[in-house]
Amino acid sequence: MRILQLKVLYIFLILIFKCGFMKISKNDLIFLPLGGSSEIGMNSNLYHYDDNWIMVDLGISFADESMPGVDILLPDIDFIIEKRDKLKGIFLTHGHEDHMGAVQYIWDKLRAPIYGSSFTISLLKRKLKEVGLLGNVQLHTISENKVINIGPFEIQPVSLTHSIPDPLSFSISTKSGTIFHTGDWKFDNSPKVGSEPNYEMLKEIGKKGVLALVGDSTNAMVEGTTQSETEAFKGLRKTIKNSSGRIFITCFASNVARVKSIIEASLENNKKIFLAGRSLNRAVEAANEVGYPVEGMETSFKNIDKYKHDDVVIIAGGSQGELRSTMTRIAFSQHDRINVKPGDTAIFSSSKIPGNEIAIDKVHTAFLKKGVKVVTDEDELVHVSGHPGKDDIIKLYKLIKPQISIPVHGTPKHLREHANIAKVTGISLSIEPENGSLIKLSGNSPSIINQIQIKSSVPDGSQILKSDSSIFTARRRLLWNGSVSAVIMLDSELEIQLPIKIIQNGITERDDEMEWISEVKSDIEETIYSLNKNELTDDLIVEQKVRSSIRSVTKLLFKIKPLIDVHVLRVL
Ligand SMILES: [Zn+2]
Ligand SMILES: [Zn+2]
Incomplete structure (x- = not known):
């Protein structure tokens, strides 16, 4: 009886967790990173207030060799696709690929207007033109001279500096507080192109009171200040x-x-x-x-x-x-x-x-x-970074004076180091998110209230696939282990018709191939012989048994796991 009570309580708690905590109340001020948190690249972030959402950045990252045939990765936007009528705008901090590179691939699923500085929009226009999307997307050029009011959000763009013209930070105000989203930045008082950082505006924003700073952690492990x-x-x-x-x-x-x-x-x-x-x-x-x-x-x-x-x-x-x-x-x-x-x-x-x-x-x-x-930059001073060093980050915290620090744009190690820097400036609360961390900033105890499952996607020809798609497992197998096709013919007596046809790609060659094929064939014959009548009438069972026979012989001889394709033909 007691066990039953505990079970009921457990299920009840799970339900409360899933329904209760997942539910976002109308006036919750929420920050939800979809990409770029606890990883480098693919930056995309959501803010919620009063039943409305805005997105900051929609970038890509580059796939590694674990995904053959794949160049780039896209952030998981499934969460916001379901609510896209409530997504009021996509604000781009700057024109780097890790902040706006995904627009051309997945904007169509969101269809929200895009806001960015003149250089960002000019660059984006060229990319959209190349893919034939230019006429479809509503583009708005913004600057720090004008506040943008969208639904419950008041967004003040702020000019900072980076390694691209016209980067913007956003001071996002709601009735429940202001969030300062830095984007990628540095303090460069002599940037060669574009304006210097607007220190006055940063000071003003700080004076009015900032609830949270969501900031660049790229160089949080680098001492000192970044050079101009x-x-x-x-x-x-x-x-x-x-x-x-x-x-x-x-x-x-x-x-x-x-x-x-x-x-x-x-x-x-x-x-x-x-x-x-x-x-x-x-x-x-x-x-x-x-x-x-x-x-x-x-x-x-x-x-x-x-x-x-x-x-x-x-x-x-x-x-x-x-x-x-x-x-x-x-x-x-x-x-x-x-x-x-x-x-x-x-x-x-x-x-x-x-x-x-x-x-x-x-x-x-x-x-x-x-x-x-x-x-290279290791030999001569031919390059400077576009991201803030430790002392620059401290200077920004002293200007903005947020109550909460939310480090983003970095691996967990970068985020931890950024949080440590924030602590030095007197900020007691840091929240280090992962992609999918649903952070409630309003209320008495700002914290992560839920973790949403995030799976990045991949543009693959004309389709968009999830990065954990079985297609990539198959490609990896093909690339590293080769492939085998087997054709098995069974007659009306459920007897196997010889010869068994075996075709291989990328597994073995010459004498080894002959030996392997004869081993595989005799193992398949034995396998078929061991099946009963019911099993032999079921194509799926025959395929599965033949596949495991090929797999075990190949593994024994070559220690590889090829992609195996089995066709069962019935001669009536
Ligand atoms: Zn970046
Ligand atoms: Zn950048």
């Missing part, structure tokens, strides 16, 4: 002056300030500059459109042979070792217009995004083998 873009310019000027031969230089495509710095430093050294790469050209076009002119270079190579080899600087896309990028093709002598000679210089004016190290090293090696000197 102007320091990178000075370093580049020195490096270009001291470099020999033709100079190939790459940087993040959307870092317009860096492109301008490279051009300026090259012109000072009487170089002729050529710019190559689709993303670079897209960023330069967007910059020109919004009033940050990038001039002094050619964007076609038709005149390159008019100049002496050593007088040329080529700004090329591909700072992360991307296979089809211009920098990679130059390094591997695969570019039809650009040649490399011993004594030339390759400058990587960028950092290595974690996960890309091997690809970048391959490009370095290809250059070195050709006698080209490789210069």
Whole structure:
């Protein structure tokens, strides 16, 4: 009896947890990260108040080798698709792929208007045009000069600085409190392109009172302050002056300030500059459109042979070792217009995004083998970060003075370090979220009230698949273990008809193949022989038994688990 009572109580508690805690009350102020929390990349966040939602960012991340054939990952937006009539807008902090790269793939499922700074919208317009979506999406250009009122939200954009023009932070106010969402940021008082951080506005927001700061944790483990873009310019000027031969230089495509710095430093050294790469050209076009002119270079190579080899600087896309990028093709002598000679210089004016190290090293090696000197940010000051160091984060907390710190944009280690920094500035409550952590900020005890299951998706040709789809398991098996197809014929007496047909791909070759096939065939024959009449009339059972027979022989001989396909044919 007692056990029964306990069971009933348990089920009751589960129901309360599922229904009660999951339910979001109308006036709950909620923060729900869908991507970018406890991971790097794929940033997407939701805010709820008064039965309305807004989204901040909709980015992608890059898949690793565990997902063959997959390049990018998309955030899980299932939660908000169900409520998309209540999603009032998508606010983009800036134009980096990890913040807006998913718009072209999944905006169609949300169909909410998009808000962003002039450079962000200009860049997005170009990407949407390439995929034929430009006419469909409602785009709004915003700036810190105007507050946006959407439903119960009052959103004040704030200009900070980063490694792309016009990044915005958002001060999101509701009747239950204000949240300051930093986006990616740094304090750069000499950013080369765009305005300086608006310290006055930050101070004002802090004075009015901020409930929570949701902030960038990328460099939370880096001591001190982040250097200005102007320091990178000075370093580049020195490096270009001291470099020999033709100079190939790459940087993040959307870092317009860096492109301008490279051009300026090259012109000072009487170089002729050529710019190559689709993303670079897209960023330069967007910059020109919004009033940050990038001039002094050619964007076609038709005149390159008019100049002496050593007088040329080529700004090329591909700072992360991307296979089809211009920098990679130059390094591997695969570019039809650009040649490399011993004594030339390759400058990587960028950092290595974690996960890309091997690809970048391959490009370095290809250059070195050709006698080209490789210069990276480890050798010279040719790159500065776009994210705040520890002292910058402390300075921001002192200006904003939030009651709660919510570190995002980083792995759990980054978030913990960010929370420690917040503690130093006197903030006693930090909430370190994972993707899917439903955080209630209003009320007496702000905390995570539920954890929603989050599964990222993958654009695969024209379809969008969940990242845990069995399709990827099958592809992994194919890639690493090969495949086997078997055709079994059974006659009306339920006897097996020989020969059994076995086809393999990527498992074995020559003599080993003969041995394996004969082992597999005799094992299948024995398996079929051991089945009773009922089993033999059921295709599914026969398929399953034959599959396990092939699996065990193959595993025994080669220690691999191939993808196995069995067809049962019945000859009547
Ligand atoms: Zn980012
Ligand atoms: Zn960024």
